[in-house]
Amino acid sequence: MAAAQEELLRAVAHDLRAPLRHVGAYGALVRESLCELPPDTLNAPGTQEALGLLSSLEQSARRMGRMIDGLQALLCASRAPLRAEPIPLARAVAQARAALASAEAGRAVQWRVGAQLPTLRADSALLQELLVQLLGNALKFTRQSAQPCISVHADEAVAAGQAAFTVQDNGAGFDPAHAAQLFGLFQRLHRESEFDGVGAGLALCRAIARRHSGTITASAVPGGGCTVRLEWPAAAATESCA
DSSP, rough: HHHHHHHHHHHHHHTTTTHHHHHHHHHHHHHHHHHSSOOHHSSSSHHHHHHHHHHHHHHHHHHHHHHHHHHHHHHHHSSSSSOEEEEHHHHHHHHHHHTTTHHTTTOOEEEOOOOOOEEEEEEEEHHHHHHHHHHHHHHHTTTTTSEEEEEEEOOOOTTTTTTEEEEEESSOOOOOGGGGGSSSTTTSSSTTTSSSSOOHHHHHHHEEEEETTTTEEEEOOOTSEEEEEEEBBBBBBBOOOO
């Protein structure tokens, strides 16, 4: 069953791109043709309505492209060789923040990164992808907060050999009654007009956590922020970090 699902995912992620490119290309040609009409025809209600419908088509095509990108990222995370090594979480968080610098630009975001973050046993690239998604979400959903604050702290693990940490923000939060669907592919708990995205990021995070035999959960209060908690294999005390 897993192999069949993977094959379907690969086919969808690959085979939908060609017709989507055609939609985008022909949409652009139609727009060019309409814009070449004489001014009196171009400004006519019917033409303006057609341009509006075309804008909706182009927006939907861009959204579908982002959904395919999400499928592709999920497929890559599921198939990429897992090269686990000891990685200090503090260093990985700093690298993720650097990758998100443009999303933070012009904002006074308060960061609270714990001094005693654990060293994880993880694939560097996959851990980085996960942290970029989680911290990027925190930045996105605190966009409307008067004093945005994002925290990364170590938490108490429940099993030997495991480390745990949380990513917490004071942003929009969500209704906890819908927490179960949060990590589903293309599941969104907010309108796209409020926050952009297609609902693929947390599904990717769950896939990455599972590849490391880890777990990811989330809790929230509407308007009171969100806390994402991860349990992850800890690096052995005898392992050294590069």
